[in-house]
Amino acid sequence: MACAQASQNPTPAESSTPTAATQPLTGQQAEPEFPGSIAGAVTDPKGAPLAGAKVSLTREGKGLSPDVLTEDDGQFTFASVMPGPFQVTISGEGFATQTASGVLRSKENFVVPTVALAVATAVTEVKVELTTVEIAQEQIKEQEKQRVLGVIPNFYVSYVPNAAPLTPKQKFNLAWKSTIDPVSFGVTAAITGIQQGNDDFKGYGQGAQGYFKRYGANYADLAISTFIGGAILPSILKQDPRYFYKGTGGWKNRALYAIAMSVMCKGDNGKWQPNYSAIAGSFAAGGISNLYYPSTDRGANLIVENTLIGIAASAGANVLQEFVMKKLTPNLPKNEPVPPTN
Numbered sequence: 001m002a003c004a005q006a007s008q009n010p011t012p013a014e015s016s017t018p019t020a021a022t023q024p025l026t027g028q029q030a031e032p033e034f035p036g037s038i039a040g041a042v043t044d045p046k047g048a049p050l051a052g053a054k055v056s057l058t059r060e061g062k063g064l065s066p067d068v069l070t071e072d073d074g075q076f077t078f079a080s081v082m083p084g085p086f087q088v089t090i091s092g093e094g095f096a097t098q099t100a101s102g103v104l105r106s107k108e109n110f111v112v113p114t115v116a117l118a119v120a121t122a123v124t125e126v127k128v129e130l131t132t133v134e135i136a137q138e139q140i141k142e143q144e145k146q147r148v149l150g151v152i153p154n155f156y157v158s159y160v161p162n163a164a165p166l167t168p169k170q171k172f173n174l175a176w177k178s179t180i181d182p183v184s185f186g187v188t189a190a191i192t193g194i195q196q197g198n199d200d201f202k203g204y205g206q207g208a209q210g211y212f213k214r215y216g217a218n219y220a221d222l223a224i225s226t227f228i229g230g231a232i233l234p235s236i237l238k239q240d241p242r243y244f245y246k247g248t249g250g251w252k253n254r255a256l257y258a259i260a261m262s263v264m265c266k267g268d269n270g271k272w273q274p275n276y277s278a279i280a281g282s283f284a285a286g287g288i289s290n291l292y293y294p295s296t297d298r299g300a301n302l303i304v305e306n307t308l309i310g311i312a313a314s315a316g317a318n319v320l321q322e323f324v325m326k327k328l329t330p331n332l333p334k335n336e337p338v339p340p341t342n
Contacts, residue, residue, distance in 0.1 A: 033106045038078040040100070040112030042070045042090055045119055049074030053092040053117065060085045088112060096120045136164035140174060143242075148328045153181045156230070157321055158242045159332060165268040166242075168235035175231040175241075179223050188219045203294020217292055224288055225310065229281025238268040239277045243321055251323070258318035262311050278314065282307040 038057065042050045055076045057065040062082070070076045078088075083106045091097040095117035104110050130138070139160060146154040155178050166174070178184065192215040195201065204213040230241040244266060246257050265275035286303035293302065326332065 031106075033083050035080045035082050036104050036106065036108040036110060038081055038086065038088065038102075038104060038110045038112065040076055040088070041074045041114045042076065042092075043074055043114060043116045044095075045116060047116065050092060050095075050117060053090055053095070056089040056091075057081070058087045058089070083108070090115050090117060092117055094120055132164050133167055133170075136166050136170055139163050140166070140170055143174075144177060146329050146332065148325055150330055152183055153178060154321075154325060154329055156242050157245060157325070159245045159247075159326070161244060162270065163242075163244070165240060165270070166234075168231075171231045171234050171241060172227075175226045178230070179226050184222060185219075188215060188222060192218050201294050201297055203296050217289070220292060221285060221289055221306075225281060225285040228284050229278045233277035233281050233284075237277055239273070239275065240266045240268060241277060242266075243318055245326065246322060247326070254322050255319060258322040259315045261318045262315035279307070279311070282310040285310075 040055075042053045042055070044050045049070075049072070051070055051072045051074060053070045053074075053076075054067050055070065055078075056067050057078050059065070059082075062084070065078060065081070068076050068078065081104055083104050085101070085103050087099055087101040089097060089099050096119070098115055098117060100112050100115055102110055102112065139158070143155050143158065144153075146157060148154050155174060192211060195214050195218070196206070196211050199206070201214060201217070204210040204217075233239070234241045243261055246254050248254075249257075261275075263275050263279065264272055265277065267273050283303060286306040289306065290298045290302065
């Protein structure tokens with residue numbers, strides 16, 4: 001019995017020694033991290049080393065590192081870089097930007113595979129701007145669509161306050177199209193009929209012969225005054241033969257403006273000046289008319305009378321342009337103004 005009891009009680013030595021199951025585990029301590037380096041090389045599309053390319057280093061959660069430039073041999077190096085994921089961005093003038101990425105380990109000297117930069121695709125921005133002559137031509141095309149009641153030509157009116165100045169060629173073209181317009185022939189025929197009925201310019205006589213003589217004189221007056229006052233002299237004196245619609249201000253102000261425009265005009269330089277072209281043109285046309293009017297109706301009186309009548313008629317027409325004609329002209333063009341000429 002004594003032996004059995006002794007075997008059930010452990011000795012002091014046995015009770016003080018822990019077993020493998022009861023011994024506590026000790027946690028593993030993390031290894032310290034040490035910086036490394038990142039290096040690489042950059043070439044052009046032909047494989048030649050590319051010097052001066054900019055290389056940027058980005059690391060997750062650690063922002064940007066100072067940029068470096070490739071050396072003469074195309075090499076670049078980032079020293080003392082802490083371990084972790086990274087990305088390098090390589091760019092050069094005239095080349096497309098490229099990137100490379102990797103993961104740097106502790107104490108590692110990471111070598112980025114050689115980066116060959118491709119030539120950047122040239123992007124050329126072409127801004128097309130019309131010249132002043134082209135703008136004027138577009139505005140003339142729109143003016144030639146202006147017809148009172150959709151029929152009567154209203155070519156010599158600009159609804160653009162600072163429209164582009166006309167070239168001499170454009171002034172002659174405008175005069176030509178105005179002269180040969182079918183309405184011009186019709187209006188001349190109507191005026192001739194009135195003169196025939198009143199027996200004006202008796203030297204022409206009556207009948208068909210008298211009518212055609214009057215018609216020829218009237219059409220010659222129209223053509224000569226249009227070309228001299230609307231093309232020849234405006235080209236020489238650099239003046240604009242058009243009426244510039246005002247459309248703003250009180251009625252009195254606009255009426256005075258319209259009347260003044262019979263003796264004033266805008267120069268090709270954009271400044272207002274006396275309308276020498278129209279005034280001198282009326283005198284010149286009157287002088288030429290002495291060549292084909294009946295001898296009894298010729299003389300200085302005819303020239304002065306026709307000139308004054310022309311100025312008065314121009315003033316009246318301008319007033320109508322300012323207050324009436326625009327309302328009777330459908331589908332007016334929407335022209336964009338251009339900067340005034342200095």
